[in-house]
Amino acid sequence: IPNNGGFAFTYKTDSSQIAFLQMFSSKASQNVTYHCSNSVAHYHNRRQHHRKSIALQSWNDLEIRNRGKFRYNVIKDDCQVLVTSYKCDFFNFQTYSIPFQYERPEWSTSVFSVKDTKPQRLPIVDVAVRDVGNARKKFKIELGPVCFY
Numbered sequence: 001i002p003n004n005g006g007f008a009f010t011y012k013t014d015s016s017q018i019a020f021l022q023m024f025s026s027k028a029s030q031n032v033t034y035h036c037s038n039s040v041a042h043y044h045n046r047r048q049h050h051r052k053s054i055a056l057q058s059w060n061d062l063e064i065r066n067r068g069k070f071r072y073n074v075i076k077d078d079c080q081v082l083v084t085s086y087k088c089d090f091f092n093f094q095t096y097s098i099p100f101q102y103e104r105p106e107w108s109t110s111v112f113s114v115k116d117t118k119p120q121r122l123p124i125v126d127v128a129v130r131d132v133g134n135a136r137k138k139f140k141i142e143l144g145p146v147c148f149y
Contacts, residue, residue: 009125011146021146021148022059022120025119025148026117026149027119027148028116028119028147028148029113029115029122029149030114030123030124030143030144030146030147031112031113031144032112032114032143034054034109034110034112034127034139035107035139036104036110036139037106037108037136037138037139038104038136039079039129039137040053040080041054041131042054042077042079042112052131053065053066053130054127054130055128055130056112056124056126056127057124058070058121059122059123059124060120063128064121072114073112073113073114074110074111074112075111075112076111078108078110079108080104122148123146127141129141
């Protein structure tokens with residue numbers, strides 16, 4: 001990733017300490033916050049799909065996605081805003097308000113939570129962002145602390 005303009009995630013511990021925590025824990029959890037501007041993190045309502053949802057890579061190389069066997073929970077998805085400003089007059093001469101979904105131009109956040117009974121899956125080591133491609137789409141990733149129980 002660093003060769004392509006990205007950044008590597010680092011944790012202030014070495015792998016032997018993480019292995020020790022994983023071995024003596026029965027559960028683990030971690031939150032990932034996606035800070036966005038003109039970018040979709042989870043659900044694209046206007047197109048009604050999850051194709052641009054982020055994917056997370058676990059410590060033991062599993063891909064954690066919005067659906068499937070290994071999935072995350074979405075705590076908050078504020079990277080889009082619903083605008084209902086368009087009015088349309090149909091054939092019956094009534095005016096309806098039609099909702100449109102846009103990417104939020106100001107900075108906002110979406111929060112994803114991974115809670116697992118297999119502590120070997122955490123911490124998160126990589127994030128695949130799918131809604132990128134032009135200069136107006138901006139994002140930042142914030143990895144929360146890993147809690148081992």
